Amino acid sequence: KQEVTQIPAALSVPEGENLVLNCSFTDSAIYNLQWFRQDPGKGLTSLLLIQSSQREQTSGRLNASLDKSSGRSTLYIAASQPGDSATYLCAVLNDYKLSFGAGTTVTVRA
Amino acid sequence: SQTIHQWPATLVQPVGSPLSLECTVEGTSNPNLYWYRQAAGRGLQLLFYSVGIGQISSEVPQNLSASRPQDRQFILSSKKLLLSDSGFYLCAWREGYNSPLHFGNGTRLTVT
Numbered sequence: 001k002q003e004v005t006q007i008p009a010a011l012s013v014p015e016g017e018n019l020v021l022n023c024s025f026t027d028s029a030i031y032n033l034q035w036f037r038q039d040p041g042k043g044l045t046s047l048l049l050i051q052s053s054q055r056e057q058t059s060g061r062l063n064a065s066l067d068k069s070s071g072r073s074t075l076y077i078a079a080s081q082p083g084d085s086a087t088y089l090c091a092v093l094n095d096y097k098l099s100f101g102a103g104t105t106v107t108v109r110a
Numbered sequence: 111s112q113t114i115h116q117w118p119a120t121l122v123q124p125v126g127s128p129l130s131l132e133c134t135v136e137g138t139s140n141p142n143l144y145w146y147r148q149a150a151g152r153g154l155q156l157l158f159y160s161v162g163i164g165q166i167s168s169e170v171p172q173n174l175s176a177s178r179p180q181d182r183q184f185i186l187s188s189k190k191l192l193l194s195d196s197g198f199y200l201c202a203w204r205e206g207y208n209s210p211l212h213f214g215n216g217t218r219l220t221v222t
Contacts, residue, residue: 032208043116043213045198051208089154091211096142096161097169098211100154 002027002094006101014109021104023090028071031032031093035064035075038087038103047088048075080108116201116214120217123221129174129188131217133201136182141203143184144211145176148198160184196221 003026013019023033032051036044048064049056050073056065061078077084087105091098116133123129135141145157156169158176166176173192177185186202201214 034210036213041216041218043215044202046210046212049210091154093208096167096207097156098144100187102153 002030002092002099004090004099004101006088006104007088008104009102010105010107012107013080015080015082019075019080019084019106019108021075021077021088021090021106022071023075023101024042025071025099027092027094028063028068029094030072031069033064033066033073033090033092034098035062036089036091038075038089044089047105053103070080080106082108082110084108112203112212114174114201114203114212114214114215119215120215120218121220123191123219125193125221126190129186129191129195129219131186131199131201131219133184133186133214134182135203138203138205141205142207143178145184145186146178146200146202148199148200154200157186167174169195180189181214191221193221195219 005024026062034049035047037047038044048057050066063076066073087103089103091100113136143160146154158168160166160178163178163181163187173188175187199217202211204211
């Protein structure tokens with residue numbers, strides 16, 4: 001059974017600092033990995049999707065890397081802003097199912 | 111462009127009452143459809159998924175059921191709600207196996 005872990009569970013940084021969010025998974029036979037953002041009381045918004053054959057994916061200030069062999073992914077958010085405050089979740093795809101981590105709750109202080 | 115609609119946004123139901131949550135996707139055909147539940151302070155739990163009309167796979171053998179009566183419609187049901195059914199229910203879809211998963215805005219269910 002796939003286990004997805006996100007550490008730390010919460011993170012607080014001053015505005016302008018770069019954010020580094022970690023995701024690890026136990027079964028490296030994944031098809032892809034996806035990062036999401038969730039605002040309180042809302043659904044999940046897709047940020048980045050990395051296919052298993054890719055090493056990284058970028059969108060604006062966001063960059064996600066994938067090391068499938070070691071079962072790790074990292075989401076980097078450059079020059080954080082208060083609007084980046086949210087919970088960030090990673091999910092890995094095995095078969096037709098995504099397994100989610102519990103998320104990292106980020107607070108960016110103005 | 112594709113959009114997903116999920117309703118209602120909030121629901122308060124007594125124990126033992128039935129449940130019906132609906133989700134529809136526009137702008138695509140034959141999507142993969144999913145129902146997730148997110149309990150307070152916990153991760154997302156996959157409840158059901160469907161890769162085609164009339165085809166449902168269950169991950170949670172509880173008092174919930176799902177149906178896909180039309181290609182882009184996914185319904186989550188229960189005949190008798192339990193207190194433990196309270197939570198945030200999320201519908202999601204994707205076009206294909208390696209496509210991004212997109213979520214609806216969710217339904218906050220409180221069973222009293």
